[in-house]
Amino acid sequence: MKKIALSLSAFVATSLMAGTITLYQDKDSGAIYTKPGPNRVKLGDFISVQDMAKQNQKIRNEMTKEIKGTKVFSKVPKxxxxxxxxxxxxxxxxxxxxxxxxxxxxxxxxxxxxxxxxxxxxxxxxxxxxxxxxxxxxxxxxxxxxxxxxxxxxxxxxxxxxxxxxxxxxxxxxxxxxxxxxxxxxxxxxxxxxxxxxxxxxxxxxxxxxxxxxxxxxxxxxxxxxxxxxxxxxxxxxxxxxxxxxxxxxxxxxxxxxxxxxxxxxxxxxxxxxxxxxxxxxxxxxxxxxxxxxxxxxxxxxxxxxxxxxxxxxxxxxxxxxxxxxxxxxxxxxxxxxxxxxxxxxxxxxxxxxxxxxxxxxxxxxxxxxxxxxxxxxxxxxxxxxxxxx
Incomplete structure (x- = not known):
C-alpha cells in the first residue's frame, strides 16, 4: 500500500508540473506576462480548467490501475x-x-x-x-x-x-x-x-x-x-x-x-x-x-x-x-x-x-x-x- 501511495504521489506531481504556467505582473501597468522581466513580480504557477480536468482524469485512471484487484460479483451488497x-x-x-x-x-x-x-x-x-x-x-x-x-x-x-x-x-x-x-x-x-x-x-x-x-x-x-x-x-x-x-x-x-x-x-x-x-x-x-x-x-x-x-x-x-x-x-x-x-x-x-x-x-x-x-x-x-x- 505504501508503494501505491508513493507512485501515485509522484504521478500527480509530474502531471501537475507538466500542465502549469508561471505568470508575472508589471508593478506599474498591471500587465500580465508569461516571462520574467524588469519591474515584474511573480504571481505564481497556474493551470487552466481544461488542463485540470484532463489531469484529474489521468489520476483517476492511474489509481484504478494501481489498486485494481479481482472482481467479485454477487447479487447481495456484502x-x-x-x-x-x-x-x-x-x-x-x-x-x-x-x-x-x-x-x-x-x-x-x-x-x-x-x-x-x-x-x-x-x-x-x-x-x-x-x-x-x-x-x-x-x-x-x-x-x-x-x-x-x-x-x-x-x-x-x-x-x-x-x-x-x-x-x-x-x-x-x-x-x-x-x-x-x-x-x-x-x-x-x-x-x-x-x-x-x-x-x-x-x-x-x-x-x-x-x-x-x-x-x-x-x-x-x-x-x-x-x-x-x-x-x-x-x-x-x-x-x-x-x-x-x-x-x-x-x-x-x-x-x-x-x-x-x-x-x-x-x-x-x-x-x-x-x-x-x-x-x-x-x-x-x-x-x-x-x-x-x-x-x-x-x-x-x-x-x-x-x-x-x-x-x-x-x-x-x-x-x-x-x-x-x-x-x-x-x-x-x-x-x-x-x-x-x-x-x-x-x-x-x-x-x-x-x-x-x-x-x-x-x-x-x-x-x-x-x-x-x-x-x-x-x-x-x-x-x-x-x-x-x-
Missing amino acids: LKINGVHYLGYHYTDFDDKNRADKSTFETRRNYLQVKAYWNKHAYARITLDTHQQNNGDWVARLKYAYLYLSNILPFTGVEFGQVHRPWIDYAEHHGWLYRSISETFVETRNAAHVINSASPGINFKTKTDYFTSEIGLFNNGGYHSVKSGTGQSFEWRLTYEALGTGKKHVHATSDEWLNISFFGRYLTGTDNGQNKDTITGLHAVYNTPMFLIGGYLMKDDNNGGPHDGKGWSVNGEFRPIQDWSILARYDHWKVTPASNIDYTKKNIIAGVAYTYNKNVKFIANINKYTDDQPNNSDKIDYLLTAEVHW
Missing part, C-alpha cells in the same frame, strides 16, 4: 468470507500392548464459510468442512447452510436450513473454548457422545441482556446421519445471563460473564429406529479476564439405547500472564445401555495455550481416557495444535 483450521500433531499411547501406538500429523477441521448479507439483519450462510474417510480420502462435507432473519419476533431471530443446534455452539463460545483439541462434554466420544452440533431444522434464537435462548425442531441424528421415520427432535437452551451480557459478543480475555443454563432434547415420534432420546442438562460458567470455570450435570434417557447414561464435567482455564493460558477438564460419564453391562468413561485434559496473534493460537495438551469395559480403550493422547482463524 459478502463475508472466513476460514478456520485445526492443524496438529497427535501421538496416541494405548494401554493395551496388543494395540499399536499411533503417531500422525493431522488437520482436524478445515472450515470455509461465506455469509451473503442483503442487509445487516438478514443473510444466508454456507459452511463447508473437510472429512477424512476410513480409506484415507478427503471429502468436503456440508456443515451449515441456512437463512437467518432477525427480529421476526421480539428480540428473536430464526435460522432455517441446516442450522446450529441449541447447545454446542453456545458452549464453545462461553464454557469450553478449546474445540480444536476436544469436542464439548456432550459431543466427544470420550464422554457423553449423545448429540452433534448441526442439523437440518429450524432454530429460534432470542437475545436480551439477562436472558438468551435457542428453541427449535431438528432431525435427531444431525448433519451426518441418515434421517428415517416421522419423528423430530425438540431441543432447547434457556440461559440466565446474570451480568447482563446476553446481547454482547463476549471475549474471554476482556469480558466478565456468569451464566446458568438449562438445556435438553425431547424426541417426538420415531427417528432412525429410536422412539425415545431425552436429554436434560444443567450448566454454569463464570469467566473473568483472569480465569474461567464451568461445569455440567446431564442425563440422557435413550430407553436402553446406546445414548443411555448420566454424568458430570468440570473445566477451568487460568490466564496468569498476557497471551498464556493453563487449561484443564475432567469428564465423568456412566453408560447404561440395556444391551451391555454398565461402564464408566473418565476423560482428563490438561494443557497450555499461547495466543500468537489474533489469528493464531498454539496449544499443547495431554488427554487421558479410561473406561472399565472388559475390552477397554484406555489411552493417553499427546497433542500439539495450531488453531487458525482468518
Whole structure:
C-alpha cells in the first residue's frame, strides 16, 4: 500500500508540473506576462480548467490501475468470507500392548464459510468442512447452510436450513473454548457422545441482556446421519445471563460473564429406529479476564439405547500472564445401555495455550481416557495444535 501511495504521489506531481504556467505582473501597468522581466513580480504557477480536468482524469485512471484487484460479483451488497483450521500433531499411547501406538500429523477441521448479507439483519450462510474417510480420502462435507432473519419476533431471530443446534455452539463460545483439541462434554466420544452440533431444522434464537435462548425442531441424528421415520427432535437452551451480557459478543480475555443454563432434547415420534432420546442438562460458567470455570450435570434417557447414561464435567482455564493460558477438564460419564453391562468413561485434559496473534493460537495438551469395559480403550493422547482463524 505504501508503494501505491508513493507512485501515485509522484504521478500527480509530474502531471501537475507538466500542465502549469508561471505568470508575472508589471508593478506599474498591471500587465500580465508569461516571462520574467524588469519591474515584474511573480504571481505564481497556474493551470487552466481544461488542463485540470484532463489531469484529474489521468489520476483517476492511474489509481484504478494501481489498486485494481479481482472482481467479485454477487447479487447481495456484502459478502463475508472466513476460514478456520485445526492443524496438529497427535501421538496416541494405548494401554493395551496388543494395540499399536499411533503417531500422525493431522488437520482436524478445515472450515470455509461465506455469509451473503442483503442487509445487516438478514443473510444466508454456507459452511463447508473437510472429512477424512476410513480409506484415507478427503471429502468436503456440508456443515451449515441456512437463512437467518432477525427480529421476526421480539428480540428473536430464526435460522432455517441446516442450522446450529441449541447447545454446542453456545458452549464453545462461553464454557469450553478449546474445540480444536476436544469436542464439548456432550459431543466427544470420550464422554457423553449423545448429540452433534448441526442439523437440518429450524432454530429460534432470542437475545436480551439477562436472558438468551435457542428453541427449535431438528432431525435427531444431525448433519451426518441418515434421517428415517416421522419423528423430530425438540431441543432447547434457556440461559440466565446474570451480568447482563446476553446481547454482547463476549471475549474471554476482556469480558466478565456468569451464566446458568438449562438445556435438553425431547424426541417426538420415531427417528432412525429410536422412539425415545431425552436429554436434560444443567450448566454454569463464570469467566473473568483472569480465569474461567464451568461445569455440567446431564442425563440422557435413550430407553436402553446406546445414548443411555448420566454424568458430570468440570473445566477451568487460568490466564496468569498476557497471551498464556493453563487449561484443564475432567469428564465423568456412566453408560447404561440395556444391551451391555454398565461402564464408566473418565476423560482428563490438561494443557497450555499461547495466543500468537489474533489469528493464531498454539496449544499443547495431554488427554487421558479410561473406561472399565472388559475390552477397554484406555489411552493417553499427546497433542500439539495450531488453531487458525482468518
